[in-house]
Amino acid sequence: MVKTKEENTENKILEAxxxxxxxxxxFGARMQEIADEAGINKALLHYYFRSKDLLFEAVFTQAIGMMAPKIDNLLNSDMPLEYKIKHISEQYITFLNKHPYLPNFVFHELNRNPKFLEKMALQEKLPGLDGLKRQLDQLIVEGKIIPISAEQLFINILSLNIFPFIGKPLLKVVTKSSEEDFEALIEERKVFIADFIMNAITVKS
Amino acid sequence: MVKTKEENTENKILEAxxxxxxxxxxFGARMQEIADEAGINKALLHYYFRSKDLLFEAVFTQAIGMMAPKIDNLLNSDMPLEYKIKHISEQYITFLNKHPYLPNFVFHELNRNPKFLEKMALQEKLPGLDGLKRQLDQLIVEGKIIPISAEQLFINILSLNIFPFIGKPLLKVVTKSSEEDFEALIEERKVFIADFIMNAITVKS
DNA sequence: GTCTATAGCCAGATAGAC
DNA sequence: GTCTATCTGGCTATAGAC
Structure with a gap:
């Protein structure tokens, strides 16, 4: 009987x-801390991953890998725009609720060291805006939505979904929310964001 | 003749x-690096600020102090809502263009150590949403805007203005923008964001 | 106030037994 | 593969001359 994925040492280290x-x-993390969290000793970390940098890279690559497909889904699926916008927030917020530290982690490290994006050949893995652009052009010609650039709409969608997780500590204080209040606000956004965006871009008849 | 603010040592250290x-x-910063940047030696840093933590706290407090008044302006000035929304983005983006690292810095450190917010008694300095709330209620009753919670509108305004600076490395790649392209996108947002929000909340006659 | 030199500590990495 | 013990370098902080 082979060990399950959760039980083998390499995976325990990665999770920790x-x-x-x-x-x-x-820089804030300590190898000793990671070892403790994984229930093993420091030397094993180096046995499996050679160095702190390489262990970090493994974690970071995996983190990017979790966020990218969701974006790709928004941009390049064949569903109608309204359907996609109505479902992206629900999916993304549900996902980020399970990984609340992810946005802050990913964007902080990308700002510190942007070459991660190139180095990992993510240009080829990351989707472009061509699909969304075509979809928008079509709807604009049909007079269903106002003229809007794919770039700006994309930035807005990402901003509205991701920023609340990054800004949470400040937003909690300004909105005077308890932990539960804030969770409710976030929950509400699963539909609120889509309505807000559709209101902003739909041409009223 | 007294030294100007820029020339005195304490200020040179703070700027560096x-x-x-x-x-x-x-944790990524080195005291040696800061000393080099300021054109002095490490010992002087400790002479003026005692420790790395205290120097950091001075810098961080100042950073928060730069961002907070802009938010207060949005929330508690007496101008009409449309005017405020139309001008907040222009002001905020102009400001962030001059301090592009600020959002990433502030929010990363707040997430790492949220007690900064309490510790610095910022609850009293930070504005609440009461003013905005009253303004919205009035406009909703008059039938000029759709029913919308002050909390959600506030989160949206902040998201749309701030996130592009935090997400820049990723957004540049996905939108396939050069540095100049991206600057142009940001510039465009000074008016685009306000139009987008007003579209989203205005009741069409 | 500003400098050089150094103390003292702590974290990443390795050696080597089992 | 996993452990304990240890090396090594680098970093914050201080002592002390000028």
Whole structure:
């Protein structure tokens, strides 16, 4: 009987490293801390991943890999625009609720070291805007939505979905929300964001 | 003749520390690096600020102090809502263009250590949503805007203005923008964001 | 106030037994 | 594969001359 994925050491380390790196960043994390979290000792970390940098890279690559497909889905599926916008927020927010540290982690490290994006050959993996652009042009010609650039709409969709997770500490204070209040606000956004965007771009008859 | 603000040592250190901390974060920054940037030696940093933590705190407090008044302006000035929304983006984006590392820095550190917000007694300095709420209620009753919660509108305004600066590395790649292209996109948003929001909340006659 | 030199600590990495 | 013990370098912080 082979060990399950959760039980083997390499995976235990990755899971522990994920938790620690995502909360503290590359420089804030300690190898000892990760070892403790994984229930093993420091030497084993180096046995499996050679160095802190390489362990970090493994965690970071996996994190990007979790966020990218969701974006691709928004941009390049064949569903109608309204359907996609109505469902992207629900999917994305549900996903981020399970991984609340992810946006802060990914964007902080990307800003610190943008060459991650090139280095990992993500240009080829990351989707472009061509699909969305075609879809928008069509709807604009039909007079169904106002003229809007795919770039700006895309930036808005991502902003509205992701920023609340990054800005949570500040937003909680300004909106005077308890933890439960804020969770409710986020939950509400699963439909609120889509309505807001559709209102903004739909041509009223 | 007294030294100008820019020339005195304490201020040279603060400016240098700001640049380094904002790019690398508390743990990524090195005291030696800050000393070099300020054109002095490490010992002087400790002479003026005692420790790395205290120097960091000085920089961070100042950073928060730069962002908060802009938010207060949005929430608690007496101007009409449409005027405020139309001008907040222009002001905020102009400001962030001059301090592009600020959002990433502030929100990363707030997530790492949310007690900064309480510790600095910012609850009293940070504005609440009461003013905006009253303004919205009035407009809703008059039938000029759709029913919308002040909390959600506030989160949206902040998201649309701030996120592009945090997400820049990713957004540049996905939108296939050069540095100049992306700057143009941001510039465009000074008016685009306001139009987008007003479209979303205005009741069409 | 500003400098050089150094103390003291801590974290990443390795050696080597089992 | 997994452990304990240890090396090594680098970083914050301080001592002390000027």
């Amino acid at each position: 490293a994920k938790r620690i790196f995502q909360q503290k960043g590359l | 520390a700001k640049r380094i901390f904002q790019q690398k974060g508390l």
